[in-house]
Amino acid sequence: MQRFSSTGPATSPATVGEAENVSKSFGETHALVDVSLTVQPGECHALVGRNGAGKSTLVTLFTGLNRPDRGAIRLAGEAAPSLADRGAWLARVACVYQRSMVVPPLTVAENVFLNRPVQGEGAVINWRRMRAEAHELMLEWGFDIDVDQEAATLTVEQRQIVEIARALSIGARFLILDEPTAALEKAAVDRLFERVRRLREGGVGVLYISHHLEEIYEICQRVSVLRDGELVLSGRVGDISQAKLVAAMVGSAPPRRATEIEAVRVDSLGGTKLEVKQLTVASRGGSVIDVDLSVRAGECVGLVGLRGSGTATVADAVVGLIKPRRGSIAIDGSPVPVGSVHATLRRGVGYVPQDRHARGFSPQLGVDENLTHAVLDRIADRFGFVSARRRTRIAQEEAQVLQIVARSLDQPVSSLSGGNQQKVVVGRALASKPSVLVAVNPTVGVDVASKEALLDALGRARDEGVAVLLVSDDFEDLRVCTRLVVMVRGRVTAQFDRGPWDRQKLISAVEGLEVAV
Amino acid sequence: MARRDFRFVVLNWFRELTLVPVIVVMMFAGSLVNPVFFTTSNLINVAEGGAALGMVVVAESLILLTGKFDISLQGTFGLAPLLGAWLIAPKASQGLGTEWNPWLGLLVVLLVGLAVGTFNGLLVIKANFNAFIFTLAMSILLTGLQLGWLGGQTVYNLPEAYIYLGAESWFGVPVAIWLTIAAFAAAALFLRYHRIGRAMYAIGGNLEAARAAGIQVDRIRIGVFIVASLLAAIGGLMQAGRVTAVTAGQGSNLIFGVFAAAVIGGISLEGGRGRVVGALTGVILLALVTNILTLSDVSSTWIDAVDGAIILIALGLAKLIGTERA
Amino acid sequence: MARRDFRFVVLNWFRELTLVPVIVVMMFAGSLVNPVFFTTSNLINVAEGGAALGMVVVAESLILLTGKFDISLQGTFGLAPLLGAWLIAPKASQGLGTEWNPWLGLLVVLLVGLAVGTFNGLLVIKANFNAFIFTLAMSILLTGLQLGWLGGQTVYNLPEAYIYLGAESWFGVPVAIWLTIAAFAAAALFLRYHRIGRAMYAIGGNLEAARAAGIQVDRIRIGVFIVASLLAAIGGLMQAGRVTAVTAGQGSNLIFGVFAAAVIGGISLEGGRGRVVGALTGVILLALVTNILTLSDVSSTWIDAVDGAIILIALGLAKLIGTERA
Amino acid sequence: GGSPSTGNTSSTPTIGVVLTYNLPGFWGNYLKYESQYESQLGVKLVGPKVANVEANGNEAAQQIIDVKALIAQGVQALIINPADSAAIGPALDYAKSKNIPVVTVDVAPSQGSVYMIVRADNTAYGSKSCDYIASHASGPGTIAMVEGDLTSLNARDRASGCTSMISSKYPNFKVKSYETKDWGTDPAVQNATTALTAISDLRGIYVHWSVPEDGIIAAEKQKSKYSDVGASNHIILVGNDGSPHECDLIRSKTLDATIDQPADKYAYYAIFYAKEAIKGTKYSEGQKTDHNSTIVNVQGNQEDALAAPLVTLAGDNGSTQVTSTDLWCNNH
Numbered sequence A: 001m002q003r004f005s006s007t008g009p010a011t012s013p014a015t016v017g018e019a020e021n022v023s024k025s026f027g028e029t030h031a032l033v034d035v036s037l038t039v040q041p042g043e044c045h046a047l048v049g050r051n052g053a054g055k056s057t058l059v060t061l062f063t064g065l066n067r068p069d070r071g072a073i074r075l076a077g078e079a080a081p082s083l084a085d086r087g088a089w090l091a092r093v094a095c096v097y098q099r100s101m102v103v104p105p106l107t108v109a110e111n112v113f114l115n116r117p118v119q120g121e122g123a124v125i126n127w128r129r130m131r132a133e134a135h136e137l138m139l140e141w142g143f144d145i146d147v148d149q150e151a152a153t154l155t156v157e158q159r160q161i162v163e164i165a166r167a168l169s170i171g172a173r174f175l176i177l178d179e180p181t182a183a184l185e186k187a188a189v190d191r192l193f194e195r196v197r198r199l200r201e202g203g204v205g206v207l208y209i210s211h212h213l214e215e216i217y218e219i220c221q222r223v224s225v226l227r228d229g230e231l232v233l234s235g236r237v238g239d240i241s242q243a244k245l246v247a248a249m250v251g252s253a254p255p256r257r258a259t260e261i262e263a264v265r266v267d268s269l270g271g272t273k274l275e276v277k278q279l280t281v282a283s284r285g286g287s288v289i290d291v292d293l294s295v296r297a298g299e300c301v302g303l304v305g306l307r308g309s310g311t312a313t314v315a316d317a318v319v320g321l322i323k324p325r326r327g328s329i330a331i332d333g334s335p336v337p338v339g340s341v342h343a344t345l346r347r348g349v350g351y352v353p354q355d356r357h358a359r360g361f362s363p364q365l366g367v368d369e370n371l372t373h374a375v376l377d378r379i380a381d382r383f384g385f386v387s388a389r390r391r392t393r394i395a396q397e398e399a400q401v402l403q404i405v406a407r408s409l410d411q412p413v414s415s416l417s418g419g420n421q422q423k424v425v426v427g428r429a430l431a432s433k434p435s436v437l438v439a440v441n442p443t444v445g446v447d448v449a450s451k452e453a454l455l456d457a458l459g460r461a462r463d464e465g466v467a468v469l470l471v472s473d474d475f476e477d478l479r480v481c482t483r484l485v486v487m488v489r490g491r492v493t494a495q496f497d498r499g500p501w502d503r504q505k506l507i508s509a510v511e512g513l514e515v516a517v
Numbered sequence B, C: 001m002a003r004r005d006f007r008f009v010v011l012n013w014f015r016e017l018t019l020v021p022v023i024v025v026m027m028f029a030g031s032l033v034n035p036v037f038f039t040t041s042n043l044i045n046v047a048e049g050g051a052a053l054g055m056v057v058v059a060e061s062l063i064l065l066t067g068k069f070d071i072s073l074q075g076t077f078g079l080a081p082l083l084g085a086w087l088i089a090p091k092a093s094q095g096l097g098t099e100w101n102p103w104l105g106l107l108v109v110l111l112v113g114l115a116v117g118t119f120n121g122l123l124v125i126k127a128n129f130n131a132f133i134f135t136l137a138m139s140i141l142l143t144g145l146q147l148g149w150l151g152g153q154t155v156y157n158l159p160e161a162y163i164y165l166g167a168e169s170w171f172g173v174p175v176a177i178w179l180t181i182a183a184f185a186a187a188a189l190f191l192r193y194h195r196i197g198r199a200m201y202a203i204g205g206n207l208e209a210a211r212a213a214g215i216q217v218d219r220i221r222i223g224v225f226i227v228a229s230l231l232a233a234i235g236g237l238m239q240a241g242r243v244t245a246v247t248a249g250q251g252s253n254l255i256f257g258v259f260a261a262a263v264i265g266g267i268s269l270e271g272g273r274g275r276v277v278g279a280l281t282g283v284i285l286l287a288l289v290t291n292i293l294t295l296s297d298v299s300s301t302w303i304d305a306v307d308g309a310i311i312l313i314a315l316g317l318a319k320l321i322g323t324e325r326a
Numbered sequence D: 001g002g003s004p005s006t007g008n009t010s011s012t013p014t015i016g017v018v019l020t021y022n023l024p025g026f027w028g029n030y031l032k033y034e035s036q037y038e039s040q041l042g043v044k045l046v047g048p049k050v051a052n053v054e055a056n057g058n059e060a061a062q063q064i065i066d067v068k069a070l071i072a073q074g075v076q077a078l079i080i081n082p083a084d085s086a087a088i089g090p091a092l093d094y095a096k097s098k099n100i101p102v103v104t105v106d107v108a109p110s111q112g113s114v115y116m117i118v119r120a121d122n123t124a125y126g127s128k129s130c131d132y133i134a135s136h137a138s139g140p141g142t143i144a145m146v147e148g149d150l151t152s153l154n155a156r157d158r159a160s161g162c163t164s165m166i167s168s169k170y171p172n173f174k175v176k177s178y179e180t181k182d183w184g185t186d187p188a189v190q191n192a193t194t195a196l197t198a199i200s201d202l203r204g205i206y207v208h209w210s211v212p213e214d215g216i217i218a219a220e221k222q223k224s225k226y227s228d229v230g231a232s233n234h235i236i237l238v239g240n241d242g243s244p245h246e247c248d249l250i251r252s253k254t255l256d257a258t259i260d261q262p263a264d265k266y267a268y269y270a271i272f273y274a275k276e277a278i279k280g281t282k283y284s285e286g287q288k289t290d291h292n293s294t295i296v297n298v299q300g301n302q303e304d305a306l307a308a309p310l311v312t313l314a315g316d317n318g319s320t321q322v323t324s325t326d327l328w329c330n331n332h
């Protein structure tokens, strides 16, 4: 590893950012173990790894939000400033964090120039100039966002753009983008890449984190792979095939990653369990227009689309979390009252929500309690008193089927690992022995073996005659499906009836490029 | 996998019962301060002093557990028994003169609790008013009504049935104490073993998760507001019975003690955490402190300051032992 | 751009000034109730009545904007001027007898504000105590000290320099009014145009984002606690000057009005939202209501109830117009 | 009735004291005198216990606890200032059941029985004060009454004393009353200021207690409505309590009058009667006392209705001159 003399002035420092043997633990979790990584000026360095691999943790070290337990961070060839000196960090490195760093009550202009008053005199803010400059920035980006608008009123994508605009306008030599494109549409992604290329040509070093591997091949020169907090692979993008990259990330032989997704074939289907007609929902997370959909017993319908395409909204509307503007939802042929989760779930629906932290569990309560939250009335006697015996039995059963790893059944879910938390959320839905299961990203953040277990559980439910509606942006999940429905911008645009499905075609459909029926 | 982790059980009890050592120390201090302290009659006195407060602490704890807040319980505590008393007391002792049957008066007390609780519940849960400021305004309104209704007068000469809860004893122990113990026990059992009790913890821990699990979160939360107001009304009745009168000032500033007892007893202001047994220790501690100050020679004007200091110390202690991110 | 600007400005002002139509209606009602209402001298009364409250409202608004909470401002409001007065007043009028120079007394007032603010700030921000329960306990302690210090006595016969703020006038308008207007104006300008003012909004709006953007969130939040306590101490001095005495009860229950004014004026209890000009309209509304009720023939015992009702209505209105998810 | 308990062999009787702070200034002075008379009258006082409002939300309930605690400690008599005249009933009943005699100060109980009530007639305070204002006013008009906490019997009595005096004796006068919560000084001053502005024929201000007087005077000065006592168009200001500071104000012609609410006599006679109760002395209705008062019957209890004269500079119309050594402000 190259080192620079601290005495000799680094006329053109060879790195904009450098991590040297850094380690970081949170309690017993070793988020980073002895990781070394450099970002050169003029390069885009990709950082990939599975969920929880430690990528964002490395970002917090590079941006001075955390201090490494061991090892050192260097910026622009110099030792990193002390954590308290935020100003020094900000001058050296700009970042789009994975977590939203938008301040909702402030305007777009202020968010762009957060804590960087467009200099009037001293600490006094020149509003006119700040607005004008923010407006100009937005124009440059080709986004018609009113800079005087409150950030609270922005869509998720617009917020992301605000954050990107903020990071890019700082003019630091080191830029970190942690999953910047997760909420972006294609056009916006292209514009982002265009900017990144230009910055790179201007000598800026970029650390780019994304789960979309194709993006990495598009704009990055080097790639590093983290697995369980360790750096397992690093090299030039051109030298590493996608298969090798995935292998490094997963750690074992690459999964059957053929060009095709295998699918289940089911010959005998039951009657229609879930029927959605002309569903129209307005939602910030992705509106839905005139969606028709039906799921029969024993069928698993995969609802596929980009983030914001409305797939998750359909799921939320089906279980009654959102009130649709129009349309009907029927279970077993009779309509369910809209907008009441309780009423819907009583009709035999199980639900795995998208975000486990937001809707999945009560963190302070035990595994057993969380597993039985959807069946409280079933494990209670006629006076409403809960039978501990029945609760334990159900919880034990689910814990076993889903291979939940916990010290005991009453361990608080907050202290489980992310993957096990996710299993609790799936278990909660399955515990109600539903006849219709609505699952959104059910395997998010779980390891390979656990993923198998979860998908097996879904598959078993399907085989037992449950009608499954599976919303997922992870193609691996789709192999338990019998049929796929693709949504683009809130509308159903394509259907794939029989597997195996061609990955390429599916991606094209999801991206809205061509319609293959 | 062990069904129940012994360590967890012990830890949990330990966290709920942070105050027990403090209470033991206070008891010891009490017996040093004055030999009278450890007499049955004084300890009953302590318990009786904490009884009405305890009812409202149970009420507030239920609301806190579901992640909400109700300041106006103190208003209900005053207004409900006042209206009931007004309808049954003779004109000479500030009643309306209708001299209703005392049982009707008791019904009125409960109805006031019901009405206020429903109103608060609907507006805080359904109309989504901020619980702090809304129930604060309600508290001002209810206390104002209590003052205005009788022009600041006290209603007295109340019939026996009406003051029964506060005035009578069973087996030498005042009914109010039995009733408060019963309320704590019922709340504890309900919260621990009833599906709605468990649902309340789920709601307080993560509202959206509870909703997504099909728990009727709004109905339960409104119900909790109603039950709490009813308990506050009953607490007010106990207090009225104890002094055999309803004063225009009954309940004012009560809520400070209520929050203090609940929070130092480990009920989290953020919802979902804590147990009523902890809240009970909070009530006991406050009642003990008051009693010991009474028995000691602390100059009377300093009592409030000592009280504030002790709450602060208890908060600090609770934080150290980690019951609460208080 | 220009058009957008205009819309933005109008919309924003509209949201902040929800209460203006209510105030206009109240003014109209006032002039119907009593022809005296619209005289300069009465309007000055209204303003003077709201001045000390207004200082504390500015203080609380600053804290609320950064997403915190301070109940003990009312304790500082009472205790700080009491200690100052005690050191300068002669023994005969309940002073200590040291008869310090009044300027030293004023310094003591500020020092008490500084001390309490620093203590609160450190414990709420650094030690992470829950702001509600911690400052509630502090409030009980400070009020208790205020009572205990002088055994409930009133300090009077205060020197002119000490009561200047509350007793003197400039151009026919009491100094207290000028000072409160100045405090509101300074806070408004600071919050809108100063880097730290904007940082306060960012902190209240998204603490993590503010931290990541290099804003020194802890330092600013502690600073805000200190400034707020200083403002409360000055408010207490104004009040003491007005009544030319410091009583043991000064400040008690003040905080209810403070929160009510701030919140109906659009300051969000969740932080990051609202402007002090809105809070000012809240103060004006409350002061007007008090004045009109006083001028009207509403029986005096009903005043509290009417007050509570009006706060509720204002809250409802603010919600309808959408200033606040109150 | 049984003979009073003399079980305590010690020669100094112990007496428990239970007070309120609903009027801090007055009770602060009371306390000072009480400790002064404690040795003078040869008793041992336990307490005072003061209702701790924060922890209880009801002073009356706290007083019951305090009474029980004091009796448990073996006091032979009790001095109580009831927080509420009705709600003190159970405490009195309890004391009676334990044969402990009670002297109440300042408040006559409406439930329960006591040995003696030491109190001045608050209704008379109100009627004397407003009588003074109306009879000394420059012409007919309005009297502004700044009321104390109306949840206290004393404030209500003072209010009704004033209004009934005016309505029965002075048809040309009106009373406009202003409520003040918790005896708050600032609202009192604010109300008086409003009255100064709003009432064009304002002849006088009657304020139920002494603390707001300075602020009211300051407000008058600020509104240029101030004049010395006796000047034409002078707005009469009458207060209550008779504190040393008030006597100074009267001497300096700033305050017209006040009621000498004798904190010293309250303290003295409370202890005195408590001692008499322990001794078992009996009083009868109509009996004249040695200090210019009569024992009267108030709702079945005996009351020593202490003289509470109006204090003025001139001492006219049956009022007491401010120089009188009978006044507590002069033997302070």
Ligand SMILES: Nc1ncnc2c1ncn2[C@@H]1O[C@H](COP(=O)(O)OP(=O)(O)OP(=O)(O)O)[C@@H](O)[C@H]1O
Binding pocket: A026, A027, A029, A030, A031, A049, A050, A051, A052, A053, A054, A055, A056, A057, A058, A098, A418
């Ligand atoms: N503040 C924290 N406290 C405790 N554990 C943490 C904290 N931050 C991260 N972790 C843990 O460190 C590990 C690495 O997390 P990190 O956020 O870096 O993953 P990531 O690679 O960014 O994943 P993703 O792709 O899902 O964003 C995880 O196990 C995570 O739970």
Ligand SMILES: Nc1ncnc2c1ncn2[C@@H]1O[C@H](COP(=O)(O)OP(=O)(O)OP(=O)(O)O)[C@@H](O)[C@H]1O
Binding pocket: A027, A028, A029, A030, A052, A414, A415, A416, A417, A418, A419, A420, A445, A446, A447
């Ligand atoms: N807050 C916590 N309190 C107690 N134990 C914890 C806490 N967070 C994590 N753990 C424990 O630390 C261990 C590692 O957790 P971590 O989240 O790093 O797992 P992981 O490797 O990311 O697993 P997964 O792939 O399931 O997400 C687990 O045993 C977990 O129970």
Ligand SMILES: [Mg+2]
Binding pocket: A055, A056, A057, A098, A178
């Ligand atoms: Mg990450």
Ligand SMILES: [Mg+2]
Binding pocket: A051, A052, A417, A418, A419
């Ligand atoms: Mg993990």
